[in-house]
Amino acid sequence: MKAFSEACERNKEPILAVLQPLLQKSQAVLEIGSGTGQHAVHFARELPQLTWHASDQAKHHPDLRERFAEAALPNLRGPVLLDVSQPDWAVLSVDFIFSANTLHIMDEKMVADFFAGVAKLLPAQGQLAVYGPFNQAGQFTSEGNARLDAWAKSTFPGGGIKDLEAVLALALNHGLNLQQNHAMPANNRLLHWLRD
Ligand SMILES: C[S@@+](CC[C@H](N)C(=O)[O-])C[C@H]1O[C@@H](n2cnc3c(N)ncnc32)[C@H](O)[C@@H]1O
Numbered sequence: 051m052k053a054f055s056e057a058c059e060r061n062k063e064p065i066l067a068v069l070q071p072l073l074q075k076s077q078a079v080l081e082i083g084s085g086t087g088q089h090a091v092h093f094a095r096e097l098p099q100l101t102w103h104a105s106d107q108a109k110h111h112p113d114l115r116e117r118f119a120e121a122a123l124p125n126l127r128g129p130v131l132l133d134v135s136q137p138d139w140a141v142l143s144v145d146f147i148f149s150a151n152t153l154h155i156m157d158e159k160m161v162a163d164f165f166a167g168v169a170k171l172l173p174a175q176g177q178l179a180v181y182g183p184f185n186q187a188g189q190f191t192s193e194g195n196a197r198l199d200a201w202a203k204s205t206f207p208g209g210g211i212k213d214l215e216a217v218l219a220l221a222l223n224h225g226l227n228l229q230q231n232h233a234m235p236a237n238n239r240l241l242h243w244l245r246d
Pocket residue numbers: 055058082083084085086089106107110132133134135149150151152155156160
């Protein structure tokens with residue numbers, strides 16, 4: 051049975067509500083770390099005017115393929131093999147990159163690779179949206195996020211919720227200018243950047 055995320059079911063509508071206006075003029079999206087593929091299917095179905103390229107590490111591909119075959123959406127592509135720490139990111143022509151709940155799974159080097167790779171792939175005026183939990187001024191923003199951080203640290207080497215300020219500085223170093231920092235349900239944020 052393919053993997054299923056309750057959190058995805060809860061957060062897909064609030065995320066779509068923020069993404070939809072941002073994607074008005076976009077043609078092609080790359081999603082990094084598609085996981086179960088529930089976001090990819092939902093967003094591709096609700097945004098039929100654009101092409102959604104899902105991606106992830108190889109271990110997620112069987113589930114992603116199964117879910118995408120069932121969905122049979124003409125504008126949903128992939129899964130593309132993409133590990134942010136590998137230098138050879140797939141050469142895709144996209145004007146928008148989206149990623150949900152990935153940075154707290156990654157170590158600092160992977161987060162740096164994430165922003166370097168995004169900045170390389172996006173054209174000028176391309177957009178990046180990242181959804182997930184962030185610490186502010188070195189503090190957890192909720193008890194739930196403190197528990198999530200403990201789980202991430204014990205499960206993934208170097209994992210843990212990242213500081214918002216450090217992520218924004220890293221992004222800026224790669225020519226990504228923050229446009230909006232949206233508060234989302236369950237103490238998550240949706241950060242929206244524009245590439246120089
Ligand atoms: C908690 S899951 C989130 C999945 C999905 N985006 C969601 O919101 O449910 C974290 C995802 O990050 C991906 N990930 C972790 N390290 C990665 C890396 N180095 N490169 C690409 N994806 C990575 C995992 O494979 C996994 O799909």
